[in-house]
C-alpha cells in the first residue's frame with residue numbers, strides 16, 4: 001500500500017519467493033537439456049535449438065499451469081496461502097520463459113528463411129481451414145500477446161490508472177491464454193513429436209487444474225437459509241467463528257461477505273478487497289484492522305474504510321443475532337458506511 | 353503473402369503510434385492523471401512497454417480522466433461468478449481439445465522402432 005509509486009516492492013519474503021521460483025526454473029531447464037537427449041529416438045535426433053525451444057516451451061506451460069492452480073489450492077489448504085502473495089512476479093517470470101521459447105523457435109524454424117521474421121511467422125503456414133497441419137503457432141502468438149499484456153500491466157500504476165474493474169477484466173484474459181496454450185500444444189507438439197511422457201504431463205496438468213478449481217468451488221460454498229424476511233440469511237453459529245478471523249458467506253451470483261470476529265465483536269464486510277479483489281475473509285485482524293491476505297491492504301471492520309492516509313473503502317453489511325445464530329442482511333451498504341459492531345457475548349450469556 | 357505483409361505493416365504502424373503516445377503520456381499526461389505518480393520517476397520506464405502495447409486504451413483512459421469521468425473505482429461483484437464461468441468453460445473445452453488432438457493424430461512411419469535395413473528387407477521378403 002504505497003502512497004507514491006515505486007518500481008518494484010521487494011521485501012525479504014518476496015526475494016526468497018522469487019529466488020525459489022527462479023531456481024526451480026533453472027533446474028528444470030538444465031535437467032531437460034541433460035535428460036531429453038537420452039530419450040530421443042535414434043532415427044530422429046533432435047538438435048540443440050529444438051531442445052532448448054522445447055525445454056522453455058514446456059517450462060512456460062508448467063509455470064502458467066501452476067500459477068493458475070495457486071488460487072484454488074490455497075482455498076483447499078491454507079498452507080498454500082504464502083504462494084498467493086507474489087503471483088505477479090511469478091507471472092512475469094512465466095512470460096519471460098515463454099519469450100525465451102519463442103526466441104529459440106526463431107533461431108531454428110524461422111531463421112532458415114530470409115524473410116523478415118514477423119512476416120515469416122504469418123506467411124509460413126496459412127492452412128487455417130484444416131485441423132491436421134493447422135498453423136498452431138497462431139495460438140502461441142495469441143497466448144504470448146496476452147502474457148505480455150498482463151506482465152506489462154502488472155505494476156500497481158496500471159491498477160489505479162485503468163481502474164480495478166478494467167484491470168481485472170484485462171487479467172481475466174489469462175483463461176483465454178491458457179486455452180490457447182493447450183491448443184498450441186495439442187495441435188503442434190502432440191501432432192509432431194508425440195512424446196508420450198510429455199503428452200501425459202500436459203493432459204494431467206490441464207485436467208488437474210480444472211479439477212482443483214471445481215473442488216475449490218464446492219468447498220467455499222456456505223450453507224444458506226432464509227428467515228421470514230427474504231433479505232436476511234442464516235450466517236451460522238457465532239461460536240464457530242475463530243477470533244480475529246472471518247467466516248465467508250456466499251450470497252450467490254458471485255457475491256460473498258466476510259464476517260469478522262475481533263475484540264468480542266462482529267462486523268461484516270464484502271469479501272472483495274478494493275485493491276485487486278483479494279479474499280478479505282481469508283485474511284485476519286491485525287492492529288484492529290481487517291488485513292487482506294494478498295497485499296496487506298487494511299480496513300476498519302466497523303465502517304470498511306482504510307485507516308488514514310489511505311482512502312480505499314469497501315461495502316459493509318448489517319448483522320443480527322438470535323442467541324448464537326447469526327443473521328446477515330444481504331443488501332450491501334454503500335462502501336464506507338458505518339455499522340455498529342454486534343457484541344459477541346450479550347445474547348449467549350442471556351440464553352444461558 | 354499480401355495479407356501477411358498487411359498484418360506486418362499494421363503492426364509496425366501500431367508500434368510507432370504507440371511510441372509517440374507513450375512519450376506524450378509520460379511528458380504531459382501522467383502527473384495530471386495519476387496523483388501517486390507525482391515525484392515518482394523510477395517506475396516510469398517499467399510502464400513504457402505497456403503504454404506502447406495498449407496505447408488506444410491509455411489514450412481513452414487519459415481522455416476520460418481529463419473529462420472528469422470514469423472515476424468509478426468500485427469493484428464489480430460479479431468477478432467471482434465470471435471466474436466460475438471461465439473455469440466451467442475450460443472444464444469442457446480443454447478435455448475436448450486434448451482428446452480430439454490425440455484422436456486425430458496420425459502416426460507416421462518414423463514412430464516405428466528403428467530396424468536395421470537388412471533385417472527389414474528380410475521381413476519384407478518373408479511377408480511375401
Ligand code: HEM
Pocket residue numbers: 053054055057058059060061064098101102105109121137139140141142143144147181184185188189190192193198
Ligand atoms: C509467438 C509465439 C509462439 C510461437 C511462434 C511458437 C512456436 C512453437 C513451435 C514451432 C513449436 C514446435 C512444435 C513441435 O515441436 O512440433 C512450439 C512448441 C511448444 N510451445 Fe510454442 N510458440 C509460441 C508461444 C508459446 C507460448 C506463449 C507457450 C506457453 C506459455 C508455448 C508453449 C509451447 C510448448 C509447451 C511446446 C511444446 C514443446 C515440446 O514439444 O516439448 N509456446 N511452439
Ligand code: FES
Pocket residue numbers: 273274275276277278279292293294295296297
Ligand atoms: S487484493 Fe491486494 S491487498 Fe487486497
